[in-house]
Amino acid sequence: MKATGHVFKYGDNVDTDVIIPARYLNSSDPKELATHCMEDIDKDFVNKVKAGDIIVATKNFGCGSSREHAPIAIKASGVSCVIADTFARIFYRNSINIGLPIMECAEAANSINAGDEVEIDFDSGIITDKTTGQSFKGQPFPEFMQKIINSEGLMNYIKNS
Amino acid sequence: MGMTMTQKILAAHAGLESVTAGQLIMADLDLVLGNDITSPVAIKEMEKNKLDSVFDKDKIALVPDHFVPNKDIKSAEHCKCVREFALKNEITNYFEVGEMGIEHALLPEKGLTVAGDVIIGADSHTCTYGALGAFSTGVGSTDMAAGMATGKTWFKVPSAIKFNIVGKPSKWVSGKDVILHIIGMIGVDGALYKSMEFCGEGLKNLTMDDRFTIANMAIEAGAKNGIFPVDELTEAYLKEHAKRPYKVYEADADAEYDEEYTIDLSTLKSTVAFPHLPENTKTVDEIGEPVKIDQVVIGSCTNGRIDDLRIAAKVLSGRHVKKGIRLIVIPATQSIYLQAMEEGLLKTFIEAGGVVSTPTCGPCLGGYMGVLAEGERCVSTTNRNFVGRMGHITSEIYLASPAVAAESAVKGFIAAPEE
DSSP states (O other), rough: OOHHHHHHHHHHHBBBBHHHHHGGTTOHHHHHHTTTTTTTTTTTTTHHTTOEEEEEEETEEETTOOOTTHHHHHHHOOOOOESSSOHHHHHHHHHHTTTTEEEEHHHHHOHHHHOOOEEETTTTTTTETTTOOOOEEEEEEEEHHHHHTTTHHHHHHHHHH | BBHHHHHHHHHHHTTOOOOTTTOEEEEEEEEEETHHHHHHHHHHHHHHHOSSSSSOTTSEEEESSSTTOOHHHHHHHHHHHHHHHHTTTTTTTEGGGGGGBBHHHHHTTOOOTTTOOOEESSSSGGGGGGGGGEEEEOOOOOOOOOOHHHHHEEEEEEEEEEEESSSSSOOTOOOHHHHHHHHHHHOTTTTTTEEEEEEEEGGGSOOHHHHHHHHGGGGGGGGGGEOOOOOOHHHHHHHOSSSOOOOOOOOOTTTTOSSEEEGGGGGOOEEEEEEEEEEEEGGGGGSSSBBBOOOEEEHHHHHSSSHHHHHHHHHTTTOOOOTTTTTHHHHHHHHHHHHHHHTTHHHHHTTEEEEOSSSSOOOTTTSSOOOTTTEEEEEEEOOOHHHOTBTTTEEEEEEEEEEEHHHHHHBBBBBOOOO
């Protein structure tokens, strides 16, 4: 499986309150949440994001609240993958559980620029920045998590195991 | 090789003799928790996947606390969804408005979280119960759904950082100052994926409420959990509250830690986290130009317990908040509310010019009951000061102890009570 898209680039400690502010958590509808995704850190995000686009950030992406609404909003906005140096642990679990592809890769997180066109090969873990020509090797998932992802999320994995 | 306290609890719940850091395990759960924001997503996941029963109706806790009493129609719909699910599944520990409280203050008080437990909750501050010697951690709604259906969840066994606590804190220094100091030292990802294990002779000088505050904010350092050994204070608390038997686990003498720190409580000062990260800490005496404020919030799962209200009342007694400052006090549970009333603390708050609210998470996450306008500043005893957390994206949150919050309300700028 591959994904290709343009990059939205952010820094360290992008928290779940800026990914989806709590004032919108009176809804749990993915489409509605997506209309406010990243609003408090990048108000243009929802107008510019296209299906397949990629978020790249540095340290501790998704820190803060356990709200699954955060990866849900990102996924529903069309983003195909989040690449970061590191992820906050609850966000990491939630992304796998709902089937939002994420990848830890410090080199890619620090080298890729906003607006670059990036291709990700999920099978090999290879991240290619087509704009600069650089390529990076992402951290592969442990086999156990790969099974959850292959089942398209935790609930399917439980039903089938 | 020895195990940490966390590893011992996880091994026992996975039916294993021993575990090591990095190992993936499947563990039995003693309690699965959700609130009015996270539970509806979990309930929908269960329905979508045709999982129509829960593993144990006594081992699930549903606590509408974030936007209750219902703040708007959509919130009311979420609460209705949780209420109907609780009724249908005969969930023993569902708490309606009149008997509720902020989940992480309520569950220990009700004796539903005890030493030796493995607990997951769809709320990041579920790590609070580590104060009682339990392994507890925040998860998302899908993990909550799977936990409710199966009574099990997977964990990657964490490594740990050890905090050796020594000394005795000075008069106005409390658990909040201890954890803000630690987060300032190690950073908001300083304990990412790890346990924070607290130990040492200084623990006897920290009350249970101090320990709840410290364990509560382990997540703000990125930790999977924070945990305290069970001592006489814990045993006394559990004897008073616990609804079921508890089990005491101790770290092995030869347990391995990634890092070790010594925290001398006697050297700590009143500490404040400046916008927009909990790691941006300064002691109050390091603040140069006075930071003028508009609002003060005393409450939340971090600092809405009886000790916190007693400290705030002590500072406010016989004084008045500065004109133009809004003081909002929120006892964390109905029982704390009642106790504060009986002790005359609410009278002190109201006479000082504050308002007292029914228990709710409300303002902590910018929900309601104290949302900030453009450019406003708030000193808050809550746990996060992210951009826009309590309202407008240009508003600012300064995290502090109840003592500092109360003194700041009187002064109109960030200040600590005098010795």
